[in-house]
Amino acid sequence: MKNQLIAGFLVIFLVLAAASGCIGPSEDEHEYEGESGHDHENSAAYTALNDSALKQIHSGEKILVAVSVVPQAEFVEKIGGDKVIAISMIPQGAAHHYDPSPRQIKDLSSAALYVQLGSGEIFETMHMDAFGQLNPAMKIINSSTGIALIVSGNTTDPHVWTSPKNAQIMVKNICDGLVEFDPANATYYEQNRDSYLRELETLDVEITDELSSLSNLNFMVYHPAWSYFARDYNLNQIAAEIDGKEPTPKTLSAFMDMAEENNITVIFVQEQVSTTGAKAIADSVGAKVFVINPLAKDYVNNTRHVSELLAENLQ
Ligand SMILES: [Zn+2]
Incomplete structure (x- = not known):
């Protein structure tokens, strides 16, 4: 039974690999170049800032906050409400070795804040220095401060956000960063934070009950x-x-x-x-x-x- 399944898989694997033109070792060699394979397809998932958003950002009406992954953009919007616009530098479904598109880099140059994962994410190791050079005024917030990272060998697991317990810490860190940058709206951010934290606490209790x-x-x-x-x-x-x-x-x-x-x-x-x-x-x-x-x-x-x-x- 198992051998038949493997044989069946082998046939499908070879057909798919041949059809997509990515059989053999060359796929790996291209992974870091950014223009190949899945990364290129995924750049389509980034929604560029439109003219009205750019106007609100440049007039100071809204704060542009860049983040590494989409769930962080959700956290920023939950806390920042109508005072912020969030962009994610790694779009939906993209890989850790993703290279941002020229349009993303252009948008990033207007960001006032960058919310890092700060968990050893390879995307940040690869790009944060360049982002800082591109936009030296941009303040960096580490959303993982206070999270116990999972260490394996000499690397850490970057996917901190998948636990709602960590998400609560990230939300607090993001709120602290926003308040520091824009103290005039501290009460607004803190109220939003507290109401989203209640949602995350409820989620945590539900999951604990469900899986215990x-x-x-x-x-x-x-x-x-x-x-x-x-x-x-x-x-x-x-x-x-x-x-x-x-x-x-x-x-x-x-x-x-x-x-x-x-x-x-x-x-x-x-x-x-x-x-x-x-x-x-x-x-x-x-x-x-x-x-x-x-x-x-x-x-x-x-x-x-x-x-x-x-x-x-x-x-
Ligand atoms: Zn991953």
């Missing part, structure tokens, strides 16, 4: 973006990914064994990633594949959705 009585704590995910979520709700995230790539026919067999050993019933894949390998693993152990998005804008509902999928399907 599970007997199976293991879930599998292609790109391990949910380490902080797993840590904070006592789950066990198992990554079916090596070096940021989908399983190849060679690694697929090992992932099938891993899925079986860990009684996997849920496999998460990200949007814009092929589900072929995940389906092959799922078929081999009778698990279900769900497409989820760790970079969704509607943070509260998206995180609730992920928790519900786990609560309903971890058996």
Whole structure:
């Protein structure tokens, strides 16, 4: 059964790889160039600032706040309300090695604040110095101050936002930064912060309730973006990914064994990633594949959705 599944996967894998013209090692070599593969497609997801937004920013009516990932833009807007405009430098679905488009760089030059993840995010390691040179007046806020980072080897896991417990800390840090920059509106920001913190606390309680009585704590995910979520709700995230790539026919067999050993019933894949390998693993152990998005804008509902999928399907 397993061998048949791997053989089936191999055929589909080769057809897809040949059709997309990305078979062989050349794909990896292009990953850092920014103009190739998924990064290029994803630049379309960035919505450039329009003329009226630029006018409001340049007149001082609104504060332009740049962030690294989309959930941070949601946090900034929840706190800043109608006083801010947020842009995300890593658009929906883009990879950690994303290179911003010229239009993003142009918009960034008008930003007053940059909210960093500050969690060892490779995008920031690659680009923050250049962003600072481009816009030296831009103030930098570290949204991860006070978060216990997950360390593996000499790197840290950058995906801090996926845990609502961390999100609460990030929201407080962002509010502090906004208040420092624009003290005249401190009360407005602090009231918005407190009302969003109540939403995040409710979410945290819901998830804790929902996931605390599970007997199976293991879930599998292609790109391990949910380490902080797993840590904070006592789950066990198992990554079916090596070096940021989908399983190849060679690694697929090992992932099938891993899925079986860990009684996997849920496999998460990200949007814009092929589900072929995940389906092959799922078929081999009778698990279900769900497409989820760790970079969704509607943070509260998206995180609730992920928790519900786990609560309903971890058996
Ligand atoms: Zn990631």
